Amino acid sequence: MKRFLVIFFIIISNILIAQNKMYSVKIALLKYSGGGDWYANPTSLPNLAMFCNQTINTNIDPNIPEVEPGSQEIFDYPFIHMTGHGNVIFSDLEAANLRKYLEAGGFLHIDDNYGMDPFIRPQIKKIFPDVELIELPPSHPIFNQYFNFPKGLPKIHEHDGKAPQAFGIILNGRLVLLYTYECDLGDGWESEEVHNDPSEVRLKALQMGANIIHYAFNQ
Secondary structure, three states, X not given: OHHHHHHHHHHHHHHHHHHOOOOOEOOEEEOOEOOOOOOOOOOHHHHHHXXXXXXXXXXXXXXXXXXXXXXXXXXXXXXXXXXXXXXXXXXXXXXXXXXXXXXXXXXXXXXXXXXXXXXXXXXXXXXXXXXXXXXXXXXXXXXXXXXEOOOOOOOOOOOOXXXXXXXXXXXXXXXXXXXXXXXXXXXXXXXXXXXXXXXXXXXXXXXXXXXXXXXXXXX
């Protein structure tokens, strides 16, 4: 009986320690206007945070807050993720605030969950009317951080038979915005039962996500 109680208290203690673990870094999900489902892939960022903590020695909180593009709270996060399938609208204030955030050292990753492309491109142009969104070649260092992707962005989900592409906004030699298209990285980060992707596909998605996180934190 005593042995059982000891084991029980050890288990409870470990649970409490895990629940109260102090994380040094927080990342966030962008809650935007326009009607698009900014809340898509709810398990993706928590899974990515835990994968990064286990593989590339980060200390990211897997509890992911939501932030709005016009808020001052975005400056609390070194990395913000954005996804969805539909329409996106940034007000002039939101576009200016996002630009200020990115110029100040922040990083925005936009992942087209299929259907976002015709809506997000004009909004990126609204943030950066004077900077071109350019395609990143496979030689870009974001594809060769902890994990090597010599062909560039991996294909996770098929939609229109197009090759995956990574685009970026570069300011003063620094990649501040990454837009991943025809790839669906976020789907690959989701829990296995959501899409029933093969383990090797999910691993590729998580490894590429870890590369993005590492690059954003260290460039």
